[in-house]
Amino acid sequence: MWPQDCIIHKRDGGELSRKEIYRFITDYTSGNIPDYQAAAWLMAVYLQGMTPRETTDLALAMAHSGRIADLSTVPGIKVDKHSTGGIADTTTLIVVPLVAAAGVPVAKMSGRGLGFTGGTLDKLEAIPGFSTQLTTNRFLQQIRQHGAAVMGQTTDLAPADKLLYALRDATGTVESLPLIAASIMSKKIAAGADAVVLDVKYGDGAFMKTPAQARQLAQQMVDIGALAGLPTCAVLTSMEAPLGTAIGNSLEIDEAVETLSGKGNSRLTAVVEEIGSRMLYMAHCTATVAAGREKLQAVWKSGAGLKKFKELIRAQGGETGWIGKHALTQAPFVYTAVSTEGGYITAIKAKTLGEIAMRMGAGRAQKEDVVQPMVGIRLFKELYDPVRPGEPLFTLYSMTEDNLPQLALQAAAAITVDAQLPNNPASVIGGSIEATI
Structure with a gap:
């Protein structure tokens, strides 16, 4: 039977x-x-x-359905990070070079975007010449030589997860927390890192809508790491509004360069510091998370993170001559909208803006869709910023003039301006969960 x-x-x-x-x-x-x-x-x-033991066994079974990456030839404790996805989540592009510049090797296998959430591979491929298709030997060689590499997931990495994920999407079982947790952790286990930091999103622009749901998912994944012998910690971060100010592939590369140059917005910077400091701590580079934050900030301030970013781009065939000279984003049509009232930005509907950017070509409705790297939305304000009448709110970048005014009206409707700030503004960091291994 x-x-x-x-x-x-x-x-x-x-x-x-x-x-x-x-x-x-x-x-x-x-x-x-x-x-x-x-x-x-x-x-x-x-x-x-599923029980924690069942969920862990499922994650391990899916991980061992294919090849487990062997990173033993790379010296040091290799750390990976994973985000559950969100709007304007440029964290990987910033934290990987910062952590690598601090001396911790980062072996990052990333995915592509589907729907309104962007994929790290799509963002990096907006850089002329950048290749995410690396052989395993080249991947390992680059980590040894440059301290980090970012590549697409290979076909033999957790193949059972690929099959089950497609089936879950078609059978209404995507929302199962054990299945989500096992799916994510199977890929992390198969990727071969020595420790993992998870960034679990909640809010309008995330899959988990509440902090409680995000915490439950985070705890399940940390439990899997503990039972599987993989040191794992999780941070909960708010996606009630876009994390950064750039929504779109080349735009997010531009924001990564700005942030590494010390010009980043407060919410994105806060999350980068939270994730990066824990990556340094998990790699035993620092004795405490607080010391990890200090080290990360020192690397950031010195300019070593931006230098490492350029180094990693060149190592993977990308051009860097534009950095420091002009923006990567060169869309033929732009449309800037201004605020019609004064006050404070009290809400930005992240999902709505992500869907608008996707319709412009920044994302995929289906896996086969072709992404337009230069399109998207750049915000001039972030959550809780003051704004005056006539001040720019955002710019749309498009490959065509079609429907730009209508899209701008839809984007403007996603931004709420009130006369006063709320009494208890939502925090960026919703807490963290750690496992002692």
Whole structure:
């Protein structure tokens, strides 16, 4: 009766054994279990949930469905970071060179954007010549030589996760916390890092809508790391408004350069410091998180982070001559909107702005869609900034004049200006969870 027995066992609320989970994942990946039975199993998990041990076994089974990256030839403790995704989340582009410049090797396997959330690979490929398709040997060589590398996930990295993710999307089981946690952590385990820092988003522009939901997901992933022997910590960050001021691929590269040059906005800077300081701490580069923050700030202030960013771009074939001379973004059509009233920016609907940028070509509605690297939205104000009538609010960058005024009206409607600030402004950092390994 296999695999029906496994489906029934979970459907009836039973706790699956490690052997059952590994066999189900192995058989499904090899094609011995059809999609309709895998879909039934996913729905059983969605309805009944999983224990921490089951979730960890699932993550490990998916990780071992393919190759586990071997980073042992790279000296030091290799640290990875992962974000659950959000609008104007340029953190990776900034924190990777900063951490690498501080002496901690960063082996980063990243993905592409789908929907209104941007992908790190799409952003980096906006740089002329930049290649994210590295062989494993070149990936390792670059980390040894330059301290960091960013590449796309290889086809043999957690293949079971790829298959199950597509099926979850088609069967209404995406929201299952054990399935989300196992999916993310299977890729982190397979990527071979020695420690992981997770950035779990919540709010309008994130998958988890409340801090409580984000904390629950973060705790499950930290628990997986603990049970799998992978030191893991998680930080909760607000996506009630765009994290940065740039929404779009080349625009976010421009913002990364500005931020590394010491001109970043407060919310993005705060998250970079929070993630980066914990990466240094997890790598035993500093004795405390506070010391990690001080070291990161010193590297940042010295200009070493920007220098490392240029070095990493050149190492992966990208051009750097534009840095310090002009913006990378060179869209043929721009449209700037100004505020019609004065007061304070009390709300910015991140998801709405992300969807507008996606319709302009900055993101993908389907995996096959082609991304336009130069389009998007650049905000002149961030959450809780003061604004005067006539001050610019944002600029749209487009490859065509079509519908720019209408898109600007929609974007303006996503920004709320009130006469006074709220009594308790939402915090950027919603707390953190750490596991002692």
